Amino acid sequence: MRFLIVRTDIRAVVDTDITAAWAGGHRLRDETxxxxxxxQVVHAEDRDAALHLARAIATVGAVRSGKQRVKVLPLDDPGHRRARPGPPDT
Structure with a gap:
């Protein structure tokens, strides 16, 4: 399975946004x-390579200071769906 490693800026929020999200029952940050x-965006062909790259990217000063974050996202084939586990065999 392929992976996408993304380094993003963390969006600043003010206290009023936090209060409104809490009161309204919605998310403060909705990535969708x-x-x-x-x-920065990097591709990896397997999980081990993705985690290795993510650790390397996490050493950037902005990530370490909390201004940016690193995300590792799995990329599935569009036609491939993960099978849900069924009931245990009896």
Whole structure:
């Protein structure tokens, strides 16, 4: 399985946004509707390589200081769905 390693900026929020999200029961950050700005994108062919690259990218000063984050995302084939585990055999 292939993986995508992404380094993004962390979007700053103010206390009023946190309070509104808490009161309204919605998410403060929703990556599907408003993704964080990307700084770097790298592909890896397997999980071990992806984690190795993510650890290397995490040594960047902005990541270490909390201004950016590193995400490792699995990329599945569009036609491939993961099988759900069924009931145990009796």
């Amino acid at each position: 509707t408003r993704p964080e700005p990307r700084r």
